[in-house]
Amino acid sequence: MHQWGYEDHNGPEVWHDLFPLANGDRQSPINIITRDAIYDPSLQPLQVNYDHDSAKVVINTGHTFTMEFDDGDDTSVLRGGPFIGSYRLRQFHFHWGSSDGHGSEHKVDGMDYAAELHIVHWNSEKFSSFVEAACAPDGLAVLGVFLKIGEPNRYIERITDTFGAIRSKGKQSPFTNFDPSCLLPASMDFWTYPGSLTVPPLLESVTWVVLKEPISISHEQLARFRSLLFTKDTAEIEACCMKSNHRPVQPLKNRKVRASFL
Numbered sequence: 001m002h003q004w005g006y007e008d009h010n011g012p013e014v015w016h017d018l019f020p021l022a023n024g025d026r027q028s029p030i031n032i033i034t035r036d037a038i039y040d041p042s043l044q045p046l047q048v049n050y051d052h053d054s055a056k057v058v059i060n061t062g063h064t065f066t067m068e069f070d071d072g073d074d075t076s077v078l079r080g081g082p083f084i085g086s087y088r089l090r091q092f093h094f095h096w097g098s099s100d101g102h103g104s105e106h107k108v109d110g111m112d113y114a115a116e117l118h119i120v121h122w123n124s125e126k127f128s129s130f131v132e133a134a135c136a137p138d139g140l141a142v143l144g145v146f147l148k149i150g151e152p153n154r155y156i157e158r159i160t161d162t163f164g165a166i167r168s169k170g171k172q173s174p175f176t177n178f179d180p181s182c183l184l185p186a187s188m189d190f191w192t193y194p195g196s197l198t199v200p201p202l203l204e205s206v207t208w209v210v211l212k213e214p215i216s217i218s219h220e221q222l223a224r225f226r227s228l229l230f231t232k233d234t235a236e237i238e239a240c241c242m243k244s245n246h247r248p249v250q251p252l253k254n255r256k257v258r259a260s261f262l
């Protein structure tokens, strides 16, 4: 398999050929069965402290688009929740589907959302680099936020306004002065469980914190996500659109999901 992707020949069903962790014991995403989630009063409130000056660049990775941040110091960090110490903001990105009826990676009681935002952080107290943290069981923290179709989201508008400059794979454009807290819902109630990257190399180093309350995105805004290209340049006859980039839910195996709320 030359390059992994989301099509039949290189998608989630065959990732295990090159990435054996695909069949591991703590894979993500999962279906969150709310009645099985255990309320844990020892979970602290989440503390999100981001600085808009940390935002640097938006990149079309060929699988999604990602907003990358300066993670050279602890200017933008996530604390609290299940975490010991502080986790440094590195990037955020989205997953979506070929139509609005599905596209999130996690599910709640079997229900799909239209899309899902992932804000990626790494444990800068315990590890000296992101790559080192990415290989450790407590190295990464990803904050997951569901997106449902509704009113246009003015903050997502700032992101889709950059798409003209990053239409094809590998393109990037400056993306500054953006605090991702603006993409968080009113309630910070969450579920948390030990999991993995949802993309190859599927490393089992992520403590997931999935917010219960979704944010909104309009049908038109989400349609723009799909207009980005998986491929290098538009010259290719079949310059494929980024129609869908979500991994199916994985077995829970021997894991418990904890809830921060009753």
Ligand SMILES: CCN[C@H]1CN(CCOCC)S(=O)(=O)c2sc(S(N)(=O)=O)cc21
Pocket: 061, 064, 065, 066, 090, 091, 093, 118, 120, 131, 134, 142, 196, 197, 198, 199, 200, 201, 206
């Ligand atoms: C667009 C993001 N693609 C990747 C980039 N990285 C992975 C490669 O690094 C390994 C050393 S990552 O660890 O930052 C990361 S976390 C998630 S997810 N969907 O699980 O939130 C995807 C990605």
Ligand SMILES: [Zn+2]
Pocket: 093, 094, 095, 118, 198
């Ligand atoms: Zn993701």
